[in-house]
Amino acid sequence: MFLQITAQRDPHLIAAAARHGLRRPVLLARLGGWALLGLAVLLQMRGDGLNVALLLAGVVLAVVVPMFLINHGVRRAAGDGPMNLEVSDDGVACSTLESRHAYAWNAFTHVDHLAGQLVLGLGGGRFVQIPTRGLSPQQIHQVLTTAAARGVAVRRG
Known part of the structure; x- marks a missing residue:
């Protein structure tokens, strides 16, 4: 053959391939981030005050890390x-x-x-x-x- x-x-196909290939690490980062955000909310509701470090860590894991992983994969493959x-x-x-x-x-x-x-x-x-x-x-x-x-x-x- x-x-x-x-x-x-095609940047759209490259992005789809990157999202598909990185779905497990992206899912783990998002789950970890949401868990940290949930913990920050629970601590706030319990009366311990707002834990800013926990809140920021949750946002970074849930949003920033997945965006970085996918964008880095697309930039590496695109040309x-x-x-x-x-x-x-x-x-x-x-x-x-x-x-x-x-x-x-x-x-x-x-x-x-x-x-x-x-x-x-x-x-x-x-x-x-x-x-x-x-x-x-x-x-x-x-x-x-x-x-x-x-x-x-x-x-x-």
Whole structure:
């Protein structure tokens, strides 16, 4: 199999892929933040006064940390100009005007089939995004089948 794709990077698809890949750490941060906010409210209601440090820590965990995680992931993946992707039996290669990266299939931890894209996870919040806008259903199936045959877990978004 050999598939070559030239695509303009879509910030909306990149943001969706980043949110999908970081959903567990974002959820944990939000839950921790809401727990701290709840504790601050309970202490206030009990008559201990407003614990500003607890309140600020809750806001930081519930709001600032998730925003930072997602924005950092999007900034890292976004760039100017078109992206060229080559998908083969050996792996996936991505190139832009600034760089070229090639990954063997065993470098990927999973493939998520999301709306409008395939997201190949590299671990640590890193991913390779393959837009599916110009691909036929057979080509998408071929990429997913090749990934699965190489031991990469395929998940539906």
